Amino acid sequence: MKVQEQAPIREPLVLGNPSLHDITARIASIVESKISMKYLMTVGFTGALAAWGLFALYYTITTGIGVWGLNNPVGWGWDITNFVFWIGIGHAGTLISAILFLFRQKWRTAINRSAEAMTIFAVICALTMVLSHTGRPWLFYWLLPYPNQMNMWVNFRSPLAWDVFAVNTYFTVSALFWFVGLIPDLATLRNYVKSDLARKIYGFLSLGWTGSTRHWHHYEIAYMILAGISTPLVLSVHSVVSFDFTVGIMPGWHTTIFPPYFVAGAIFSGFAMVMTLLVIAREVLDLKQFITLKHFDNMNKIMLATGMMVGYAYGMEFFIAWYSGNPYESWVFMNRLFGDYAWAYWTMVTCNVVSPQIFWFKKARRNVPLMFVISIFINIGMWFERFTIIATSLHHDFLPASWGYYSPTWVEISIFIGTFGVFLTLFLLFSKFVPVIAIAEIKGIMPGSQPSHHHEHDHAPHAAVTEGAH
Amino acid sequence: MSIPAGVIGEFKDVNVIMTAAQKINEAGYRKWDIHTPYPVHGLDKAMGIKRSIITYISFLGLCGGLSTALGLQWWTGAVDYPLNIGGKGLFDWQFSIPVDFELSILGTAIMTVVGLFGLCQLPTWYNRYQNDESFKKATDDTFVVTIDSDDDRYSAELTATFLRGLGAQNVHTVTA
Numbered sequence: 001m002k003v004q005e006q007a008p009i010r011e012p013l014v015l016g017n018p019s020l021h022d023i024t025a026r027i028a029s030i031v032e033s034k035i036s037m038k039y040l041m042t043v044g045f046t047g048a049l050a051a052w053g054l055f056a057l058y059y060t061i062t063t064g065i066g067v068w069g070l071n072n073p074v075g076w077g078w079d080i081t082n083f084v085f086w087i088g089i090g091h092a093g094t095l096i097s098a099i100l101f102l103f104r105q106k107w108r109t110a111i112n113r114s115a116e117a118m119t120i121f122a123v124i125c126a127l128t129m130v131l132s133h134t135g136r137p138w139l140f141y142w143l144l145p146y147p148n149q150m151n152m153w154v155n156f157r158s159p160l161a162w163d164v165f166a167v168n169t170y171f172t173v174s175a176l177f178w179f180v181g182l183i184p185d186l187a188t189l190r191n192y193v194k195s196d197l198a199r200k201i202y203g204f205l206s207l208g209w210t211g212s213t214r215h216w217h218h219y220e221i222a223y224m225i226l227a228g229i230s231t232p233l234v235l236s237v238h239s240v241v242s243f244d245f246t247v248g249i250m251p252g253w254h255t256t257i258f259p260p261y262f263v264a265g266a267i268f269s270g271f272a273m274v275m276t277l278l279v280i281a282r283e284v285l286d287l288k289q290f291i292t293l294k295h296f297d298n299m300n301k302i303m304l305a306t307g308m309m310v311g312y313a314y315g316m317e318f319f320i321a322w323y324s325g326n327p328y329e330s331w332v333f334m335n336r337l338f339g340d341y342a343w344a345y346w347t348m349v350t351c352n353v354v355s356p357q358i359f360w361f362k363k364a365r366r367n368v369p370l371m372f373v374i375s376i377f378i379n380i381g382m383w384f385e386r387f388t389i390i391a392t393s394l395h396h397d398f399l400p401a402s403w404g405y406y407s408p409t410w411v412e413i414s415i416f417i418g419t420f421g422v423f424l425t426l427f428l429l430f431s432k433f434v435p436v437i438a439i440a441e442i443k444g445i446m447p448g449s450q451p452s453h454h455h456e457h458d459h460a461p462h463a464a465v466t467e468g469a470h
Numbered sequence: 471m472s473i474p475a476g477v478i479g480e481f482k483d484v485n486v487i488m489t490a491a492q493k494i495n496e497a498g499y500r501k502w503d504i505h506t507p508y509p510v511h512g513l514d515k516a517m518g519i520k521r522s523i524i525t526y527i528s529f530l531g532l533c534g535g536l537s538t539a540l541g542l543q544w545w546t547g548a549v550d551y552p553l554n555i556g557g558k559g560l561f562d563w564q565f566s567i568p569v570d571f572e573l574s575i576l577g578t579a580i581m582t583v584v585g586l587f588g589l590c591q592l593p594t595w596y597n598r599y600q601n602d603e604s605f606k607k608a609t610d611d612t613f614v615v616t617i618d619s620d621d622d623r624y625s626a627e628l629t630a631t632f633l634r635g636l637g638a639q640n641v642h643t644v645t646a
Binding site for chain 1: 484485488491503504505506507508509510511512513514517519522524525528542543546547550551553555556558565566568569571572573575576578579580582583585586587589590592593594595596597599605606607608609610611614
């Protein structure tokens with residue numbers, strides 16, 4: 001405590017020094033306010049995108065994945081690119097909610113709720129992509145080990161089987177973590193909202209939470225455990241996703257750097273997506289009091305760091321391609337630089353490695369329009385990273401006779417746009433009907449909200465001030 | 471005739487509630503609670519709450535998940551339908567690690583949440599104080615002490631006086 005008092009005054013995490021009741025009222029007012037025309041039109045627009053994507057998905061499922069641009073040798077295209085892209089985006093949510101929680105980074109409280117929501121919605125999009133790419137998604141249960149009349153089991157020696165376990169675990173754990181975090185805030189809304197229907201719905205969902213200290217005691221340990229297990233989980237999920245590539249013998253895929261490289265890229269892209277969404281949400285929902293420039297500054301620093309890790313991985317891939325002495329490996333990487341897909345490669349490098357360098361400057365890290373543009377660049381760049389890995393490695397494989405080129409059809413493009421529609425629609429619904437800021441957590445980090453000293457030992461002899469009558 | 475549910479008192483200051491928690495515990499009350507809008511560090515200790523057993527429940531979940539993963543991969547691969555794929559072993563711990571890990575995490579997470587709900591008796595969509603205005607403030611900005619009428623030391627008059635003496639505001643008896 002002493003050290004903290006002597007340290008230079010820290011920038012406050014919540015501006016305007018609101019009282020605890022002000023915080024409740026401010027967050028609840030988002031839920032309580034009337035649904036505006038602007039909101040309806042935005043949801044209508046994103047809903048239309050989602051509907052268009054779902055139509056393309058319906059067309060794919062009823063006709064077959066032949067309607068996609070995939071060919072021989074490029075058997076994976078936008079489907080798996082989008083899958084890895086969306087799964088990666090989800091990772092920042094878990095990083096913010098779990099890893100920053102374990103490191104006691106108090107600034108996470110303003111952004112963790114929306115980041116976790118984003119995780120869940122992104123994983124839904126990823127699951128859509130990976131299910132549709134199987135071709136016959138109605139047979140999805142073939143992916144699971146279950147007793148069947150064919151007497152067959154899944155092949156646990158295949159990374160694709162590991163992926164099923166990793167992604168499903170990730171979705172389940174993220175959803176549980178999110179819901180557990182929401183319970184106290186839903187109870188706050190239950191006791192605050194005026195509408196009878198809303199009170200009933202929040203009352204039902206908050207499961208009768210009363211804020212009992214006996215419950216908080218269990219709750220805090222449970223939350224800590226969930227954060228603790230989510231941390232290795234998030235690292236494992238993208239490692240397993242990268243195994244889908246590394247275990248294959250394709251030059252450009254078969255490298256040991258992939259797991260850390262994929263995890264760094266996932267965090268990088270996820271933070272960019274959180275940034276994109278929060279810049280908008282902060283303006284539209286007027287959350288400048290809670291999501292301050294300090295939060296953005298910190299996030300930009302993380303993006304700069306992870307962007308450099310990704311840049312290092314790009315460089316190291318080239319070094320190993322040369323150092324390994326494997327002519328196929330070297331050739332594939334030269335082909336990335338100057339081949340058919342060089343445009344995708346250089347887009348990726350520009351967006352991911354060059355553009356975040358501006359964040360070395362504090363002025364840039366606190367410039368909201370600039371960081372919004374950079375975050376969009378990073379989103380684009382990270383999508384191209386996955387596309388580069390998948391398409392450039394596949395389109396010129398071992399047999400020159402089968403070399404080809406791949407471009408998507410309107411169906412794949414529509415499905416990708418549709419996943420954005422689904423993602424944004426879900427996020428809009430979330431931001432209107434669910435507390436976007438973790439109310440209880442914000443209250444707990446307000447100055448003066450925690451006892452100034454613990455009373456465990458000091459007052460023991462004062463037990464005399466008890467009731468006389470008993 | 472309404473039955474008394476207990477006595478309720480409001481606190482605003484976090485340091486006062488810390489002292490009050492300790493005093494109520496020392497006075498010998500057992501069926502009582504403090505409802506707070508956010509977890510207050512050290513309040514559980516001041517109330518004399520014993521350490522939660524939820525970690526053991528989580529550990530059971532981890533063991534369950536891990537043994538399921540190992541058993542599933544070994545039995546399906548090496549016992550029920552041995553299949554030679556690329557000369558790889560029918561079961562090896564090395565390739566089983568990703569699924570072992572994921573199912574351990576899944577088991578831990580599910581049992582942690584099940585344990586949390588069990589220990590907090592969630593969902594319970596009824597509380598004897600639920601219609602009290604003071605009680606509703608507990609999820610907003612107030613530390614609300616409740617002492618239940620079925621506590622051995624409860625007495626409508628004296629318990630209320632005791633709470634007032636500790637600095638509680640708006641002390642009143644609630645009937646269910």
